Amino acid sequence: MSSQFTIRFAPSAPQEAGLAVLLKLKGDGAPAGAATADPGAVIGKASAVSAYSGKQMAVLDILAPHQSPFDRIVVLGLGKADELKALDWLRAGGKAASLTKRAERMTVFLDVPGLDVSAEQAADVALGMLLRAYSFDAYKTKKDDDKAPAQVAVTIVTAAHEQAAAAFEQAQAVAGGVNLARELVNLPPNVLGPEEFADRARALETLGVEVEILPEKEMQELGMGALLGVAQGSARPARLAVMQWKGGTEGETPVSFVGKGVVFDTGGISIKPGAGMEDMKGDMGGAAAVIGLMHTLAARKAKVNAVGILGLVENMPDGNAQRPGDIVTSMSGQTIEIINTDAEGRLVLADALWYCKERFKPRIMINLATLTGAILVALGNLHAGLFSNDDELAESLLAAGEETGEKLWRMPLGKDYDKIIDSKFADMKNSGGRLAGSITAAQFLKRFVGETAWAHLDVAGTAMNSPATEFNQSWGSGYGVRLLDQLVRDRYEA
Ligand code: BES
Ligand code: MN
Ligand code: ZN
Numbered sequence: 001m002s003s004q005f006t007i008r009f010a011p012s013a014p015q016e017a018g019l020a021v022l023l024k025l026k027g028d029g030a031p032a033g034a035a036t037a038d039p040g041a042v043i044g045k046a047s048a049v050s051a052y053s054g055k056q057m058a059v060l061d062i063l064a065p066h067q068s069p070f071d072r073i074v075v076l077g078l079g080k081a082d083e084l085k086a087l088d089w090l091r092a093g094g095k096a097a098s099l100t101k102r103a104e105r106m107t108v109f110l111d112v113p114g115l116d117v118s119a120e121q122a123a124d125v126a127l128g129m130l131l132r133a134y135s136f137d138a139y140k141t142k143k144d145d146d147k148a149p150a151q152v153a154v155t156i157v158t159a160a161h162e163q164a165a166a167a168f169e170q171a172q173a174v175a176g177g178v179n180l181a182r183e184l185v186n187l188p189p190n191v192l193g194p195e196e197f198a199d200r201a202r203a204l205e206t207l208g209v210e211v212e213i214l215p216e217k218e219m220q221e222l223g224m225g226a227l228l229g230v231a232q233g234s235a236r237p238a239r240l241a242v243m244q245w246k247g248g249t250e251g252e253t254p255v256s257f258v259g260k261g262v263v264f265d266t267g268g269i270s271i272k273p274g275a276g277m278e279d280m281k282g283d284m285g286g287a288a289a290v291i292g293l294m295h296t297l298a299a300r301k302a303k304v305n306a307v308g309i310l311g312l313v314e315n316m317p318d319g320n321a322q323r324p325g326d327i328v329t330s331m332s333g334q335t336i337e338i339i340n341t342d343a344e345g346r347l348v349l350a351d352a353l354w355y356c357k358e359r360f361k362p363r364i365m366i367n368l369a370t371l372t373g374a375i376l377v378a379l380g381n382l383h384a385g386l387f388s389n390d391d392e393l394a395e396s397l398l399a400a401g402e403e404t405g406e407k408l409w410r411m412p413l414g415k416d417y418d419k420i421i422d423s424k425f426a427d428m429k430n431s432g433g434r435l436a437g438s439i440t441a442a443q444f445l446k447r448f449v450g451e452t453a454w455a456h457l458d459v460a461g462t463a464m465n466s467p468a469t470e471f472n473q474s475w476g477s478g479y480g481v482r483l484l485d486q487l488v489r490d491r492y493e494a
Contacts, residue, residue, distance in 0.1 A: 002135045007126045007154045009161035018105025020070040021096045024054040026080050033109025040065035087405040089121045093128020094471030104149045110158040119163030123171040130175035131471040136186040173299035178478035181292030185476025189264035189281040193236040194312035201241035207298035214240040224351035226330040230344040233321025234314035241310040243294045248305035256362035260345045260369035261287030261312040268341030269317045285463025286368035289480030304492045311352035315344045327426045335426040343431040345371045346444045353448045364453045374437030375458040381466040383409040385458035387442035406483035418443045
């Protein structure tokens, strides 16, 4: 069990004892709050003994001397001042949250000598804590003997406490969205089918999001043969969720986000090998990021009009499942020869993207999808693949990726790649084979976006199973929520 953190900001330390976390720059300078927490000047001695210099995320853990108002003092290194990045405040918060042990109270001192810590940076420390605190343990019936307290009361000491408290409201909205996305990716596929996922979209109504759920009959009437073809082998019917957040001016053209929501991907008739197939419960990581983003935008009352669309299906093999060789007609009218039923994500997105473009004529359309294993081969789980028909949009996304640490790497598109998916029997085929697998998948999607400024993020390597960080220990990472929230702030609210 991990702890929940209740966070407040104050100009000075509270009276209650507990854990003191003191941030420190690399070098000889004193850490923040040393005067208050360490009247015995123990830190200097302890640092010398253990050759502690304040390297980034390095920790010096000492039992407080009896003159100290605290029980324990932990010094947390920030590294060099001129090398500090926005993301480091999130990391510091996450690291601090991991240090509580049995403490029920924690005071984090931010007034580092020689450094002017802003309200936003203070709020980022708090955000790092809320993100670190997330763990998926709903299905663990035996609570282990880790005695972490259920609640930890945190005070963050900073001169900018009033502005920090205001910025923290935004941070809570971000944490809520990221942790929602993580939870949906972690949930088992028997519990989270297309209808249950749609219910989670519906729940955003409490935040003021307008939500419509299209059942299969309506999708049939719209001609969504590509999406429905994927769903037809499953006992659980498909859904299309349409979410609208209207925080901008009335009539302003919306920005839009489309997510692949394959609640489980067996591969269908082109069935996947058994080993590791359980990971395919995370094949809705794109849809999870979109719902998480919509949560964040609504919770922080973002001044933007945003649309979120989720294509929700399960890819199963049964007597009614689609076959390799089948030809389906998409909502766009374009026909698709099914070569491999495991290339299902692009079929779902073909109709979801077309629907989004036709109905909303959005300023931009960004889709997120755990689309190809090939992107893992190319980029591992350290960058998501970025494909775009719009250089400005791509540049903004790359910048937001650097700022949030949710990194992207731009991949090519082009006519010669597009040719690979032409079909002998239909307008296109759903697989171009092994070579350039991520690129031909992107070319496929591009045939359904028209002239809209569009970007496709292949998050197969980053939505799940990515390396743990100071502020993420969860299998489902929530990748994409902070990235796209940053993009919206930079490009549409500024
Ligand atoms: N959901 C998978 C892609 C995937 C693989 C996501 C590993 C996360 C981790 C997707 O539907 C898929 O099966 N893609 C195939 C496409 C191929 C059949 C053209 C792939 O990547 O092998
Ligand atoms: Mn597949
Ligand atoms: Zn898939």
